Amino acid sequence: MILQIDDLVKHYGPVRAVDGLSLEIGQGEVLGLVGESGSGKSTVGRCVLRLTEPTSGAIRLDGRDITHLSRRRLRPLRRDMHIVFQDPYSSLNPRFTIEQIVGEPLLRHQAATRLEVGGRVAAMLEKVGLRPETRGRFPHELSGGQRQRVGLARALILGPKLVVADEPVSALDVSVQASVLNLINDLQRDLGFSCLFITHDLSVVEFLADRIAVMYLGRIVESGPTAEIFAEPRHPYTQALLSAAPVPDPVRQRRRRRIVLGGDVPSPVDPPAGCRFHTRCPLAYDACRTVEPELTDPRGGGHPAACHLVTADRVPDAASPR
Template identity: 60%
Template sequence: MTPVLEVTDLVKHFRVRSGLGDSTAVVRAVDGVSLRIDRGEVLGLVGESGSGKSTVAKCIMRLIEPTSGTVRLNGTDITGLSRRQFRALRREVHMVFQDPYSSLNPRMTCGQIAEEPLRHHRIGRRVARSERVGDLFEKVGLNPQMRARYPHELSGGQRQRVGLARALAVEPSLLIADEPISALDVSVQASIVNLLLELQQDMGFSCLFVAHDLAAVEFVSDRIAVMYLGKIVETTDRQRLFAEPRMPYTQALLSAVPVPDPVEQRQRERILLPGEMPSPINPPSGCSFRTRCPIAEPQCAEAEPLLAEVDGDAHLAACHLIGPAGEAPKIRSTVERAPPP
């Protein structure tokens, strides 16, 4: 079956002015990313700030043009298409943004906002569209009376629901959710996560869930891809990623997320990473993680590790130190923990 989304060797380099004068530098925001999402599947894309995860999302939306690589939506490469040609495919992919305050037009009512994609794609007559918006509001858990309200009258959670109604108005086959809950309060996050899962099961769309919150990503995703410095360094299904992370960065990332349970949290082994993610202007040679990796060896500086199978094609990781049978490299916990109180 054709995957809903197939991204191959996606590269996005930005040219920036550096320092004084006319010298320019290249920011390698996305540097050879490949991923696929099957019908009805939720792929979580995680990474820390600057890893390039939002740039991947924007390239898929064609909000920015990739430098090279292909993005296939239901089998059609959309990277080479003109605006006019893309317009027909535009229906297939919609996006929910991080900030529900700046992503809704303050001069339109919430009803108009949710209706806009229908108008844009010339779907239905006015009455039918209005009915559809009413249905959508009900679906996303908003009182239909909210249609006459303006975004500023709504809470953050309600606004994010309006954003979801707009994104799902034309029944896209792919929803891109870029940090959809990170600007919300804990209890509101839970309700948006529940709503997203409910709608996804109900309507059957595929979803690229971009977030830095690993716990939320684990909760919603079927498969997860971990990004570091413009590249995917590990990808597999949810259970396997959390149970048997292979790449040292994934191991460190998982160990750094505090678990909301004091007894367990204070007994966990943690891997503390030195330093910070290097600049994508001047990435390290070889493995881009080697500058922070607690177990890096000389070979890691020489060649770039490729994303390779560690457990059939269901689990890929990019690390020279993974054993011949796919064993994860051992990292001893680098932090001594105080005993629980």
Template identity: 55%
Template sequence: MTETTETTKTAETSETTKTTKTAETSETTETTGTADDTTQVEPLLRVRGLVRHFPITKGLLKRKVGAVQAVDGIDFDVRPGETLGVVGESGCGKSTTGRLITRLDEPTGGSIEFQGTDITHLSQGKLRPMRRDIQMIFQDPYGSLNPRHTIGAIVSTPFRLQGVEPEGGVKKEVQRLLELVGLSPEHYNRYPHEFSGGQRQRIGIARALALKPKLVVADEPVSALDVSIQAQVVNLMDDLQEELGLTYVIIAHDLSVIRHVSDRIAVMYLGKIVELADRASLYETPMHPYTTALLSAVPVPDPRRRTQRERILLKGDVPSPINPPSGCRFRTRCWKATEECATTEPPLVALRTGHQVACHHPENAPQERPVDAT
């Protein structure tokens, strides 16, 4: 990934991020929005207070008896050219977030702005032109390709749906795309079952790239693949980003993969972002206890280390998102939890430049408390 450009970008935005993020509690969304407009780097995607509750209904009249709070008020920006990694355990809302920002699902609340346009509640018809710019790569390379369509048909579908006539004709363009992702142009007339998992994932990537999107959301792009193939696909996505100037949001549960691919990383827990930081500071000095625990649980392929390292074992399971704990949602499993955690929900604030965390008792925190909320 473009290491150098990213660092400069971070530096540029650092001043502004500091102020914005601190102010970013949900009530001040509006002011934050305007404040942000003055920054030099306009984010490609801006998400504020995003909420998605899935209603639980009962009886004939579908009376609403509760809601699965899959995503419950999250704020983040995606800057052009960067890779934002979203990581968390199953049920933390990371996939729902992916589906919301690609507008495959409609948010219950909050706002999503893509290049300054509010797309939160756009109708399908109005969304269509936006779809060219936001594409998705799916997890399951078996489920996401229609077995009755040829590869040519699958990869050319975006052109058909959008009524785009690429230069030199659809077939030629599809063959170029297939070559771009490391497949042979002769695969045009073959069917998905003739391909291995890794090759299918490449087909999915070719389809996502057909319309030259600006933002690509990849939901667990490599988790269904074998180790040796995973690395091929990760490297391919890396090359494509450099070549085509793509912006990625990569959703995954594997912390090692996320570290490898991302510039900045958001850690989610029960529908909330608990920590958002650039790669180096998140992995070297994680501040949220949950992040610390997650990192310590990653198995390391080195048998000599198993005796040395300290592992934080979390007790129990993730609580139900139907009825999340009051205050800080992580407090039921947190070893640092105090009374304050049960009553007050910690806001996501920047404790260091570019490092936001939502915790009352952060680890590795700088001496003084926040860079301050105004």
């Protein structure tokens, strides 16, 4: 496994942003981490890269525990893990040229001499679909899609084992999103890096991800192969997310049963007792309000869900509440 997360916890004072999360990502695998805003997805990504210090738990990169490594001992390992941020403008230094931005990791990790940097940067820019003359430009001279391609080039120039992509297309125009997603898909296939792809958009992970993990209020409520999640979502929350995602076929779109969740997402300062989703779940019963369900997979096959009905080997149907 390239990445192993065991019982990760991150609290900001009373705010329980991540509250006991475990994940694995294999060599060359793309895992889509999905959930609403405020579910804790970005916090997971930042903890994985040690940009945010976890409260507890363990994070292993390619078998090595990096949870408590000092900054000095972590520095050489940073070439193996990089991030692509959501906003391609604020994540690029406006005073640096594109060559300086993309080439900086090479110099910091002494992976190339100053004479070699220009050629390495030009080759990487070509891989992400940018012309060689882009090297001398500044971020404000590029479009949003071009800036995100620069962000990808910077993240990939050292050949990392793991890339964390935190909502990498959500700040882009819809017309540009598809081209950037296709680029990420092609780069991942050609370069073979593992990827934690964080998003709220299920249509994106259906296209990119090998597996999906669905997050709600700091915890994983369901995970499994992408095709299985879309074919047979087991958790009522996953079913609701999928029912809200548009499909390109207008006939199918009209015939779909939409699951409308009531209420608001509870505060991570004081999450509900029992199942955290029970305050919005149309299938909740007494046990849901008092007993927290385990992430279980009674049928086997690597598709667990944290729901009492799943534990009882039933497939919930949130579109047909009792």
